[in-house]
Amino acid sequence: MIAAPEYSFSFWLTLSVLVIPLVASLSCFSIKQKIGWLAPLISSVLLLIASILAIVLFFQVSNSAEVSYSWVWFTLNQKEIAFSILLDSNTSIMILIVTVISFLVHLFSIGYMAEDQHQVRYFGMLGFFTFAMLGLVMSSNLLITFIFWELVGVSSYRLIAHYQEKESAIKAATKAFLLNKIGDLGFLIGLIIFWSWSGTLEIGDPNLLRIPAFWLTAAGVCIFIGVIGKSAQFPLFNWLPDAMEGPTPVSALIHAATMVAAGVFLLMRISNLFTEDVFMLIAITGSITTVAGAIGALFQFDIKKVLAYSTISQLGLMVMAMGAGAMQGGYFHLLHHAFFKAGLFLGAGAIIHAMHQNHQSNLDAQDIRNLGGLRKKLPVTFISFAICAAALAGIPFTSGFVSKELILTQMTTWAGNEISWRWIVMSSAWVVTLLTPIYTFRLIWFIFFSKPQHQHNVEEAPVIMRIPMIVLATGSLAILSSLSPIHISSAINLLQHSYPEINSKVSLASIVIIGIALAAAFYIFKNQEVKNQKLITPHFYLDVVSNYFMVLTLKLSEATKGGDKLIDSVIHGISYLQITFAHITGWADRYLVDGFVDGIAYSAKGVGAITRSLANGKIQSYLLWAMAGLVIFIVWILY
Amino acid sequence: MYLLSLLIFIPIGTALLALLIPSRLASSFRSIALGVSIVQVIILLLILSQYNYEGGFHLIEKIPWISIDLGSWGLLQAEYFVALDGLSLSMVALSVFILLIATISSWTIEKNRKGYFILLLILNGAIIGSFCALDFLLFYVFFEFMLLPMYFLIGIWGGVKREYASIKFFLYTLLGSILILIVIVALYISVKTPESSDRIVHTFNVLHMQDVNNLIPNSLLSLDSTKLLGSFSFRYWAFLLLFIGFIIKLPAVPFHTWLPDAHVEAPTPISVILAALLLKFGAYGLLRFAYPIFPDAAIHFSWFVGLIGLISIIYGALNALSSKDLKRLIAYSSVSHMGFVLLGIASATVEGITGAVYQMFSHGIISAMLFLIAGVLYDRTGDRMIGNYSGLASKMRNYSAFVLIAFFASMGLPGFAGFMGEVMIFFGAFQSSTVNGLIPTWMAITATLGLLLGAAYYLWTIQRMFYGPFSVKNVTSDLTDLDSREYIMLLPLALAALVFGVLPQLLLNYINPFASEFVNNLFQSGNVLTP
Amino acid sequence: MELKEQLTGISASIGYLLPELVLIGSLIISLLLGLILKKNKLTILYIFSAATYLLSFFLILQAWPHQPVSLFGGMMRLDDFSAFFKLLFFLGGFLTILISKQKEETSSEYIILIDAILLGACLLAMSMNFVMLILSLELISLPSYMLAGFAFDRKSAEGSLKYFLFGTVATACMIYGISLIYGLSSTLDFSSNQFIEALIDSKAPLLFVGSFLILAGLLFKIAAVPFHLWAPDVYESAPTPVVAFLSVVPKLAGLAIFTKMVLALNLFGQSVLPWSTIVSVIAIISILVGNLSALAQTNPKRMLAYSSIAQSGFLLIGLATMSMEGIHFMMFYAAIFLIMNFLVFAVLNQFENSISIQSVSNFAGLGRLSFFPAFALLLGMIALTGLPPTAGFTAKLLIFSSLWTSYQDTNSIVLLVLFGVGLINTVIALFYYLKIPYLLFLKEPAQELIPIKTSRSGNLFHLILVILLIWFFLIPGGLMGWINQITFVL
């Protein structure tokens, strides 16, 4: 039985934080098309309020213990399903992040989407997404979670397809939704298993654990499949790059900061339900994803695609951390990643926006090979972008460094001393640590430093767009999360977690690796040619290590590309198969089933024709038939 | 206060009176029909106000109707026996609502209004009557009574191939009802009223039929009869006949092929009624007659029933995926969704049954919306081919907003009524193997593919028809957005789909008691399997 | 037996035959009237004969035979079974007169022949003796042959010839069979104990042969397979009112005597022959042949001919159960069949009066212009198919329930087959029963339509029949209860 909630201050706070975005989106939708310019203002203001409230709520929660409310939603077979909310520090800070970043993205979008006709729909969907995301974060009932889980999927679908005249955008949206749907089915089956064995879906409920071990594992795996879909893990990750067809702010909010992170969040939220095997599965999947993502990022030329792959890689890192039991590290990284990746995307958005401003529409503004030397022209963008990139690369004094430290430490302790599969997983973490700086540097170099192909006369984005970038950049400086650059204990008491003592060896090693990576990257990319053609340049072969490394990576990249293609083709194949099979069934419908019925009709008619043919108009043959029938009858009865 | 009788006979009576009105006043007929529907809504509200949430039957009206002396076999007794329980109440409510919408959407009918609306009114009465009837003969009469109006409504006001479609519809359904009739005959002969003394009183009363104590000893349908036909006892045969008779109406694979044709050819209001109400009789019949009367057979065949449901889900979805005609696609999606209902029924768990009823209700609302949407487009262009449209969203903004809502609702998006029903059905179907061991787990798991396929064909349709650059093949008339009448039709449906998705308890209050009673009766009435 | 008693018995029996006497009287009178009256005054004849039919109808009701009376020393027996059928005959005659429309020259003969057929039917229903049976049968047959030719055109002449040849051969077979039976039983009174004692559990094959030869004649009368082939040609060629009459009165008379005959030959179940099976087989074949042949039929009257073949199959079902209830239900069905058949033929007649109908396609689109007759036709067809809300449904329901019950008692598989065949054929029948309403309402007319002449009286006539059909659906209890009173013994 579920206790009725007491309507305290923090309750109203929670509720308003949850509802305000919905109000925003509804008000946007209710706005007439011709006063569409109102929509951005309204929603941004409301989001501002929401995020302020979220901050208040965060401190509320972090002071007092965790709060939980629940309302009976409906009863099924005498069991109650409740709309229940559980707020602990993790949740509240996630809420904070979501609202704040959403607000910033709103702000950015005002500038970015200024010329768009469909602002109403755009901001409406953004608001709706925020609402759904918040619901997903807050709810502590798996069914409710699932509902919001699907809703964020829908809003992401709608937002990816925002440029609805663009074929590619729509295809990307459909693909994203379908791949997510596969994951969601997994999630759903997980729910079903939990319900039918324990009769409850409350995350806190101990009954959830009292189900047979096999089914517990199965449920865990199923739910993890949901995570795979939502936060773009191997093998379902390749919708994310395509999703970049959407407006850039959307990519920042949904496909970098919040939605894709939802999976990781869920993993932490229900980590107590997982069995060892599930954890193992999670870790391995994460490690594969993170390496693949990193390598993918290494060979992309579309600025957003690069970021997308890096997102995949980072998500993989987090998932791996979760699987390896590095909960705090993973979560911490999630929060940081939200900031710096959003920042990166906004920066990219600013660049694209700028490129579009100068009307050289013949060249693809997103291709980093067409960019270059923007350092002077877009100073603000450059700085913020650089800071965020540094955070991504995990350079010290940035938030990224801190959380990556944490993960690596926990991984190493988790991996233990004797060799086991865990070592492979752990090593993948190190590999990523090595790869990330390289592609990050490549990105920065190509965009800002290298000699430009074409002369761009571009100027800085408007203030409204600059502010968010700046905020996010500062957000991804280490100061915010830890007062001292290396040591992060202060961050801990912010988020009442208990972190293990940082292993100084690990941090040292990571710093060294990053340094090497940067050096190598600089060495590789500093000359122009690399930009246009393939990566391997003759004098590269000098360095044996790097050479070896390059060959390996090339192979791997081919492999991953192939993998991408494979996955794509598999999915297409499946869809084609379905369609052809569907045609077959349709044919069966028309000819077999109907044909059967018609056949019966025809045969009936045929028999009728025979019986009627007796009546050939000749009376004597009538008589003959009749008497013959009679005789046959007699004979039949007699003998 | 004969509310039910009023609900049933007001439309029929009005139809008979309307026969007298000269056809010159053609325009008056639609307002008459609308008036009737509104009156019905009022009556429905009265009923809801009187109805309390306990299980069992309410608003019982019982009048002796036919009583024939069968000589030495005793007495044949049929009653006018109508009442409401959770199941029939939800169905009646749905019917009244949908019929109102359908009447509004019939506003544009030009050809021979008098005949149209009279038939519509008769259909109206028959539908509600057969949802209320608790006397098998009465039910059958109302059930047959629906056929002819439907036949003519499709056949006269339908599309190009209307004759073929109407004949096909009529014959399929009649075949089904004949199978049902066989069982009715067999049943009333082997059932007696409990109060019948030495003179046996054969009754059509369903409640009596459901009680195994009323079976006449060593009649063919009695529990102890050892006579076999082929390898099954007569009870099993009777159940199978009822089952087939009803799933023809449902429709389930392989008896579904009448549905696409009927839908494609029928005028919009009629396909709304067909999809939203008439299909429900399949499931309703199973829940009201087949299962409670033959619980043993039902349990024996539940695996088979579940399989049929599963096949319908997948097969219907695949067909929808392949169909080029919008209405045909929607029709096949109906097949798929009613397959879920069948699966829920087969599971015979409380969740499953609840879900099945909920799904019936939600599918009623959503499919009505879908067909209205198809109709809107058809009114504009007279063309339903998906391939001929592209990028409608940019031309008809509000319309495509509604399309999006309807499609997402139909593909089982949370927050819409469809999702609740389906998820409950999944709960039931999955735990059936542990609760009563009727249908295996893999059925439930495979059935979830239906959701994926559903998403696939709807999204694909959206992608082809509504997004992308705007272009419309072989259409001259410019596409105007929704007008106010269409808003009046679509908005309530959309709201209903939303409300029942967000506040399921509104409906569950009525369904829950029914479902639990249903399952109890199924298992307590002296037969083998018990959880 | 003393001669005197016999004569007194005869003079006593006259009193019980009041309706028949009235009929004979009207026959003579209409003959005279036909000679006396001017040719244009002859409508009086119709009124007169209709009146007499009604009169004798009520005479039967008034002198309802509650216990059977044996007349003419066992030649006939007046019991409520035969009385019921006599009521139906008179009703049929009455309705026929209402829809008939003959040329003045021939109308007196027309009425005389109808009188004769009715008389023969009454006597046939009552007869208990082979002599009586043959004579009354002939009294039905010969006038029918001539009536079939009353359209006085090429086709109807051919029809009557075929009818005649077929009928006479069948009758000859019957007579031969009777002679065989007589040889075995050495009596002509098939209700007498002598008959039963002689034949009871006699395995003489000659008995079987004789019985079947007798059946030949009766099957011809009720137009059941294999003696059905005449029906389509005659129905097509004869004038519609005559067809309506022939498809009801002789058929029902034949049904009555068929029942008596089979029960007699069944010898209270002591017979060696499985009569139930035989009748079931005949019924099955008739239903199948009738329905299947009607499927692709385009001429409406031929179609109805086949349908009536199937209908007689359905009628036989009641007898096939060999139970009192079954026969009661058969009688109920017979009553309903009379109504619905007349409804259909009456409407058909109305159509034919204004347009020439060679094929069903002539009906296309007529439903719009003349709604009411079309609606009546639709209802009649529904009734013939056996769907609610018409009494046809009730009748079929009862028939089938009797079938099911007797299957329960004697689980002979043939009955189950009959059950299945009958019900499936209800669907098959729909194909062609629905054809005409379908054309009436759904088809667009090919040529320019002329609204058909509908007389107010004609509409009233249809309306009454329709109301009857619906009435007996809603409240069958009364009629059925009355039929249940009928308890006849051989």
Place this chain on the structure above:
Amino acid sequence: MSKTDLLFYLSAFLFCSGLLIAVTKKNAIVVLMGIELMLNAANLNLVLFNFQKKGMDGQLFALFIIIVAVCEAAVGIAIILKTYHYYHTSVPDQISDLKEKN
């Protein structure tokens, strides 16, 4: 073989050949003759069986059958004449306007 048997076989032969005539011959009147033969076969039976029994039922029945035969002959001839008027033939097979058309 006894007299009874012989006569019965005769009647059976008459009956069957009458039927054969009715079925085969190409002239309506000859068909009529065949029918008369069938009736006479019945008569022969009746008289024959009556010969072994007391009472005159058989003979009387035969008498009535003769009457019936007369009526049939009269009606038959009339109908044949009428058909002949329309078809100018009395060959049954040529009188076949009425038939299933397909």
Place this chain on the structure above:
Amino acid sequence: MMQEVILYLFIGFSIVSVLVILLNRNVFYSALALLTCLISLSGIFGLLQAEFLAVTQLLIYAGGVLVLMIFGIMLTNRISGKSFESKSDNWIPGILVTGSLLAVLVIAFRNSPITATQNELATGNHTSKIGVELMSTYAAPFEISGLLLLVCLIGAALTASSFKKAKS
């Protein structure tokens, strides 16, 4: 003994005449053959102590029916091109059916208990007996047969003359 011979003679006659009807093509011969057949049958009746019947047979058939038929033949065969022709068709099925029927009859008769014992009818005037029976037991059939004749007369008259009326 004498009776026997006559009986066999009659039987022979009838069989032969039937065969003639069957086999020849001329309608007139058929009519005459029928006549002989009927006469011989009436003879057989006579031998079976059915004198009245025999006479009736002679009178009605030979006198009535045959004349009627010959009239018919005259009327129908005069106009048509090939007169007096009556060739026959569908022999094989006809013979099959009738033959099997004959076989059935014979076999059935062979194992049916029809007593061949000659219990003589009480000698005396059968004719008067028949008369009495007709007036007493068979009164109703007698009346009805009268009615039947009447109706047939009227009907036949109309039918035979109808085409004139139809013309008028």
